[in-house]
Amino acid sequence: MSAPAKRREPSIHEAPAPQRPARPRQSTRARQATGGFVARPSAPRKGLNPRWLIAMSLLGLTAFALSLLPSAPPLGSSLPAEDEILAYHIEPQRDLVIKIPAEIDAVEVTTWGSVKAEACDSARRYPYGFVAAFVNERGAEVARHVYDLESRVSCDPDRPLGEGEYAARLAGGGGAVTDPRSTLLITHDVLPQGGQVRLRAKPAVGADGVPIDLTILSRLEGRYERSETSRALFEQSLDAEERRQMGRRVSALGFADLPEPARKELLQGWARRLEAGGRQGLDYEMSRLLLRRFRMPYPRAEGRGASEFVVGERHAAALNFRGPLSLDIEGPPGRTVRVADGAGAAAGVELGPLGRATVRLSREDIRTVVIDGVGPDFGVRFGAPEAQAMQQVGEIVHPAMPPSAAAEGPGAGPAAAPGATAPAADAPGAAAAPAAPVRLQTPPDVRIVRYLALDPADPVIARMAPGQELLGLLIRAEIEATGGANQGDATVVARWGPGPSDRAELKVTLPRSRFEWWNDGFDASEPRLAILRPPPGVERIEITGDARTRVRLRTIEPGVNETLYRLPYRVELAEDETWRYAPFDVSTWTDVRPVNLDDLERKERFSDLREQVRIERAGEGARSDADRPERILVPEHAPVRRRLLMPAWQSAGEPSPGDAWTPLLVAKDVRVDAEGAGAGRLSVVYRAARASLGKEVAVRVDGEVALREPIVALSGALRVAAPPGVRRVEVEGLGEAGVAYTEAPPANGGAIVRRRDVFELTRGRPMTYRFRQEAGETLHLVLFVVTPGENADYRVRYRVEGAKPASREAAFFRRVTIPDGVLAGRGGDLTRATLWEAATDRRGADGVGRSVIRLGDDLAPGERVVRLSLLGPQAGDAGETAKEVWVGAVLVGQKAPGRDNGPRLWVEDDP
Numbered sequence: 001m002s003a004p005a006k007r008r009e010p011s012i013h014e015a016p017a018p019q020r021p022a023r024p025r026q027s028t029r030a031r032q033a034t035g036g037f038v039a040r041p042s043a044p045r046k047g048l049n050p051r052w053l054i055a056m057s058l059l060g061l062t063a064f065a066l067s068l069l070p071s072a073p074p075l076g077s078s079l080p081a082e083d084e085i086l087a088y089h090i091e092p093q094r095d096l097v098i099k100i101p102a103e104i105d106a107v108e109v110t111t112w113g114s115v116k117a118e119a120c121d122s123a124r125r126y127p128y129g130f131v132a133a134f135v136n137e138r139g140a141e142v143a144r145h146v147y148d149l150e151s152r153v154s155c156d157p158d159r160p161l162g163e164g165e166y167a168a169r170l171a172g173g174g175g176a177v178t179d180p181r182s183t184l185l186i187t188h189d190v191l192p193q194g195g196q197v198r199l200r201a202k203p204a205v206g207a208d209g210v211p212i213d214l215t216i217l218s219r220l221e222g223r224y225e226r227s228e229t230s231r232a233l234f235e236q237s238l239d240a241e242e243r244r245q246m247g248r249r250v251s252a253l254g255f256a257d258l259p260e261p262a263r264k265e266l267l268q269g270w271a272r273r274l275e276a277g278g279r280q281g282l283d284y285e286m287s288r289l290l291l292r293r294f295r296m297p298y299p300r301a302e303g304r305g306a307s308e309f310v311v312g313e314r315h316a317a318a319l320n321f322r323g324p325l326s327l328d329i330e331g332p333p334g335r336t337v338r339v340a341d342g343a344g345a346a347a348g349v350e351l352g353p354l355g356r357a358t359v360r361l362s363r364e365d366i367r368t369v370v371i372d373g374v375g376p377d378f379g380v381r382f383g384a385p386e387a388q389a390m391q392q393v394g395e396i397v398h399p400a401m402p403p404s405a406a407a408e409g410p411g412a413g414p415a416a417a418p419g420a421t422a423p424a425a426d427a428p429g430a431a432a433a434p435a436a437p438v439r440l441q442t443p444p445d446v447r448i449v450r451y452l453a454l455d456p457a458d459p460v461i462a463r464m465a466p467g468q469e470l471l472g473l474l475i476r477a478e479i480e481a482t483g484g485a486n487q488g489d490a491t492v493v494a495r496w497g498p499g500p501s502d503r504a505e506l507k508v509t510l511p512r513s514r515f516e517w518w519n520d521g522f523d524a525s526e527p528r529l530a531i532l533r534p535p536p537g538v539e540r541i542e543i544t545g546d547a548r549t550r551v552r553l554r555t556i557e558p559g560v561n562e563t564l565y566r567l568p569y570r571v572e573l574a575e576d577e578t579w580r581y582a583p584f585d586v587s588t589w590t591d592v593r594p595v596n597l598d599d600l601e602r603k604e605r606f607s608d609l610r611e612q613v614r615i616e617r618a619g620e621g622a623r624s625d626a627d628r629p630e631r632i633l634v635p636e637h638a639p640v641r642r643r644l645l646m647p648a649w650q651s652a653g654e655p656s657p658g659d660a661w662t663p664l665l666v667a668k669d670v671r672v673d674a675e676g677a678g679a680g681r682l683s684v685v686y687r688a689a690r691a692s693l694g695k696e697v698a699v700r701v702d703g704e705v706a707l708r709e710p711i712v713a714l715s716g717a718l719r720v721a722a723p724p725g726v727r728r729v730e731v732e733g734l735g736e737a738g739v740a741y742t743e744a745p746p747a748n749g750g751a752i753v754r755r756r757d758v759f760e761l762t763r764g765r766p767m768t769y770r771f772r773q774e775a776g777e778t779l780h781l782v783l784f785v786v787t788p789g790e791n792a793d794y795r796v797r798y799r800v801e802g803a804k805p806a807s808r809e810a811a812f813f814r815r816v817t818i819p820d821g822v823l824a825g826r827g828g829d830l831t832r833a834t835l836w837e838a839a840t841d842r843r844g845a846d847g848v849g850r851s852v853i854r855l856g857d858d859l860a861p862g863e864r865v866v867r868l869s870l871l872g873p874q875a876g877d878a879g880e881t882a883k884e885v886w887v888g889a890v891l892v893g894q895k896a897p898g899r900d901n902g903p904r905l906w907v908e909d910d911p
Contacts, residue, residue: 050590068378074510079165081290087112087217088276089285090130095198096218096284097277100187102194104222107185108271112168112289113151114215120155122296123448126178128214129202132185136195142189148602153503154296166294171288179295191857217289221271223279240467254388309444310375311337314481314523316514317444319615322366322571325388328401328439330356330382335373342367343617348374366393366571368615372514381585382442389440393568394613395583398440413656447581447612448519451476451552451603451633452594454492454545460605461595462541462553463532469814471541472533476609477510477525478518479548488510491546492812494600496538506530506812518550519608529554533858536808540595550607556816557590573615575830581611620766631759633781633889635767640760642886643836644755644786645741646848651751659755661685661741668732670744674724682706682729683743684718688840689735699731715837737841744814758786758835758886767868769792769889775861778815779893783868786886787827794821794882795871798853806860815856822871823851835886 090096090111100107129148136142146593153176156164161176168177185197204212276284309317309839319327329337331863333355339344341361349357361369371380381401384391389398451474452460462471477488487509495503510525517524534541543551564570569582650656662670664684673679684699688711698708699720706720711733722729726747731740741753761767773779803820827847833841855864873881 008182067836079292081169083291084171085219085289086286086378087219087289087293089287090199090201090216090218092201092203092216092286093134094283095200096731098199098220098274099198099277100191100194100274101222102192104224104246105186105188106223107186107197107274107564108221109183109186110219110221111149111183112217113204114170114174114217114287115153115176115178116160116213116707117153120153120159120161120176121283122152122154124212125150125408126204126212127206128204128212128216130216131200131202133198133200134185134187134190134195136191136810137193142195143422145185147183148202149181149183150500150601151181152296153177154179154294157589165294166290166292168292169290171290177289193771206824217287220274222274224269232787242420248434249815291541308379308381310377311371311373311380313373313375314512314514315517316370316372317375317380317382318367318515319371319382319442319610320360320366320393320613320615321363321369321391322393323364323391324360325361325391326386327359327361327369328356328440329359329371329380329381330383331373332378335375335378337371337373337380340370342369346370346372362882366615367572370614381446382397383439384442386438386440389442392442393571394445395568396443397446398442401439401441422645422686447583447611447613449552449609449610449611450608451550452600453547454543454549454551455605455780458603458605459542459544460551460600462542462543462592463595464539467558468531468555470556472536472556473530473532473543473812474552474554475506475508475510475528476516476550477548478607479512479523481517481521481523488512489546490525490528490547490549490550492530492542492551494532494541494812495535495544496541497536501810504532504811515612515614517610520609524609524611529814530810531814531816531858533807533809535809542721550609553592553594554589556593557586557588560586560588563587569613575616575841577615578617579613580616581613582872583613599718629892629894631771631891633769633771633891635759635769635887635889637768639765639767642758642760642838644756644758644784644848644886644888645834645836646756646784646831647833648752648754650745650749650752656745656750657754658743660752661755662744662746662750662752664729664731664740665740669726669728669747670742670748671747672722672724672727672744677834680721680724680744680784682722682727683690684720684729684731684740685715685742686718686731686734686740687715687738687836688716688733689737692733694736697731700728700730700732702728739843753834755836756784756888758888759783759886761868761870761885763870763872763883766870767866769868771864771868771891771894773859773861773864773894776813776857777855777861777893778857779855779864779891781855782890782892783823783851783853783867784830784888784890785825785827785849785851786825786833786835786888787847787849787882788838788884788886789840789842789845791826791828791832792882793824793826793880794849794871794885795874796851796887797821797869797871798823798884799857799867800859801865806858806862807858815858817854818857819851823853825849825851827885 028523088096098107109130109132111128111130113125113128123799127148127150129146132145132147133141134143134145143876147321154159154165154167155176156166162169162173166177167179170177187197191197200220201216204214206212261427262910311317322877327339329349329351330337331351332338333351333353336348336350338346339359339361341363342365347359349359351357371382373380375549383401392398423456449729453459471494473492475490475492475563477490479485479488490506490510491506492506493503494505497503508528508530512526513526532541545551563584564586565579566585568584569584571578573579594600645661650660656688662668670682672682682699682701686697692711693714694792695711696708697711697716697718699706699718702721706722707718709718727744729742729744734740746752759767769781783796785796787794798821800817800819804818805819807817826851830848830850832844833846833848835846838846853866868887870883870885
């Protein structure tokens with residue numbers, strides 16, 4: 001449990017000794033001109049006033065006394081302290097004795113570690129600890145507790161240690177000071193009549209067993225109890241900012257959302273500084289400590305000049321760029337790396353005799369470049385010309401390439417195209433090139449995130465705040481890096497009561513991640529978000545599980561409906577792309593701390609995950625298309641139906657989808673099937689211009705007229721016999737506004753259209769869909785909304801079962817359903833298309849937008865009823881919204897009962 005918030009007594013301050021102003025020195029040239037003597041103008045002598053003698057004597061005594069005080073050396077360009085304190089040393093050789101009055105109920109010990117460090121390294125962890133012995137008023141030791149802590153140094157990685165931002169710093173300089181850690185020593189039970197607490201430091205030893213040169217500095221404050229009336233008055237005196245700061249110490253939901261016992265715990269006491277017993281220098285030592293509120297962000301960027309990064313067949317690096325650049329790759333000579341620029345295929349690049357290659361990345365858009373290797377893991381380093389290094393997106397510092405690499409000139413030769421090496425750079429005996437331009441490192445953007453390790457017998461305890469209905473668990477598994485396993489099993493059990501039904505269990509197999517790994521050398525699995533809705537009234541949930549399972553506790557941030565990424569990640573991506581692990585300013589989900597976090601940290605029940613910030617396509621890496629069945633839905637009561645023709649593209653050799661047409665605006669080579677229902681024939685549909693009525697339409701196959709018919713209607717269909725194979729097809733006689741399509745696919749790839757049934761939705765006639773949802777299914781109802789003849793705004797309200805669907809309790813699920821909402825969009829944001837049966841000669845004038853209704857597995861199994869209503873504009877809107885739209889609905893995630901040749905153009909993202 002974190003320490004209670006309080007209003008702190010004023011700290012002890014010591015002002016630095018004033019510096020004597022230096023006497024102005026005469027210039028060398030002036031001294032030479034006067035022979036080293038200074039000429040002074042003569043003045044008449046006056047009698048000396050005795051009051052001046054007294055004043056000068058007092059000033060001299062004051063200056064002499066101040067000169068004896070130790071003065072702090074200048075701190076360069078460091079920022080001024082926000083607070084100064086005198087901190088006691090907790091040492092391993094002697095006790096720091098603190099007198100405990102009977103009036104206090106606890107002692108808060110705030111500790112810092114003073115370490116010997118020469119450079120800023122906020123990734124390094126400094127473990128330390130101390131022993132607290134409780135001695136009563138009769139001198140008897142009544143209790144003894146050991147406290148193990150860990151901290152890091154928050155400092156500015158872009159500036160030398162001792163300059164810039166800091167969390168704490170010694171006024172006299174010398175080394176670095178870690179972030180503070182607070183430990184609450186409860187004294188009212190063991191020392192009801194007062195007594196002493198004796199503190200002694202434990203030897204500080206690193207994870208490798210090597211002793212750490214570390215001095216523990218401490219501030220000691222006693223917590224005095226407030227009465228019930230005093231507590232209520234104090235709570236009323238707090239302003240909004242003070243309440244927010246108090247709430248942040250124990251909850252992500254804020255002070256107002258804390259339960260009443262938690263608020264009382266926060267407000268029950270106030271603190272006063274406690275003094276150590278004895279004399280300074282004999283019984284204890286003190287140091288002056290400068291404090292600021294700066295903390296390194298958590299999670300933080302690690303990609304600040306890392307010299308090497310490990311890649312191979314099982315591990316990959318991700319680098320984010322916003323434009324073209326020449327990327328240097330350095331590693332072991334003769335090894336092969338594979339480079340994928342964005343979503344394209346990877347190209348192999350061999351590192352030459354000097355272990356270098358340069359690839360030219362030519363794309364202009366913002367994308368992620370993925371680099372892995374052939375064979376076992378090996379270390380690589382990435383760099384780019386100084387002028388191009390700023391093309392990298394992210395919170396990255398770009399140090400210069402190491403001198404050895406710069407001397408060899410990795411970019412001396414012309415940049416190679418993807419898939420080739422840079423021969424001029426590695427060619428033996430090459431002529432000496434001019435000095436290579438400065439090249440900077442472009443390391444991957446790596447974030448460190450802490451997960452909690454589960455245990456079958458020792459739970460992680462989560463607290464449910466009032467009004468909090470859901471608890472989220474972000475789950476990962478630990479996978480042996482050397483065993484070759486490509487997946488890991490995770491088990492989570494949540495229990496909120498003693499009964500057999502007061503629990504929920506989840507067992508899941510998670511695939512191994514190519515981009516993430518644990519600090520302790522294990523591979524990490526991909527994440528799985530599991531959500532739990534406990535029964536009403538539950539305030540405490542105990543979470544246990546397999547020892548290889550790691551979790552983070554999360555909850556939905558109240559009132560936040562979108563995630564806003566932090567600059568410089570707040571950039572425009574492609575429609576089907578999203579950031580993964582980029583830091584954010586606002587998020588729909590927020591982390592919450594377990595109740596027993598301090599105990600878990602003392603037991604080292606945590607693992608640090610290194611995750612790479614990257615751009616991915618929506619849905620990538622979760623499940624294949626085969627696992628995402630799609631089903632076309634037809635609304636009830638048979639509203640008016642039309643066919644929507646949406647532009648698409650078919651690559652050469654790609655199987656033709658069952659709902660595709662090939663446009664025949666000009667003669668085109670198509671492939672006629674040799675088997676199946678369409679074997680040896682062509683089906684052609686057309687629309688003719690009004691001026692062509694009464695004339696003839698002709699279909700030519702390989703230049704010969706295969707069919708000729710009179711045009712008696714504006715639209716029609718033709719069936720033409722054609723030998724199997726590639727045939728050149730042309731349609732004549734439809735006029736300039738006419739158009740024709742065939743179901744045969746383009747022989748060498750090309751433009752096609754996809755057909756989709758859409759149904760009329762007006763403001764006076766809602767639309768209803770019915771379908772069944774099985775237990776554990778997560779479904780997406782994808783709506784294609786067409787605004788006929790124009791790009792127009794639309795607002796569609798949806799309700800799932802009257803906005804009150806039956807929800808599951810006491811079971812893990814993945815997706816939370818929002819049962820009532822408004823889908824606002826604009827036709828044309830997705831594409832422009834053609835309503836085939838519309839009474840117009842215009843083609844490609846109908847705007848198409850796309851909206852999604854997510855039906856999570858938190859719903860109880862049964863029949864789902866989704867009702868759509870077309871809304872008018874909101875009050876205050878400047879423009880008008882569409883009065884009529886056409887809607888096509890596709891259910892993603894549930895297999896159709898029969899054969900379904902519907903389109904498979906989209907894949908929705910998982911949480």
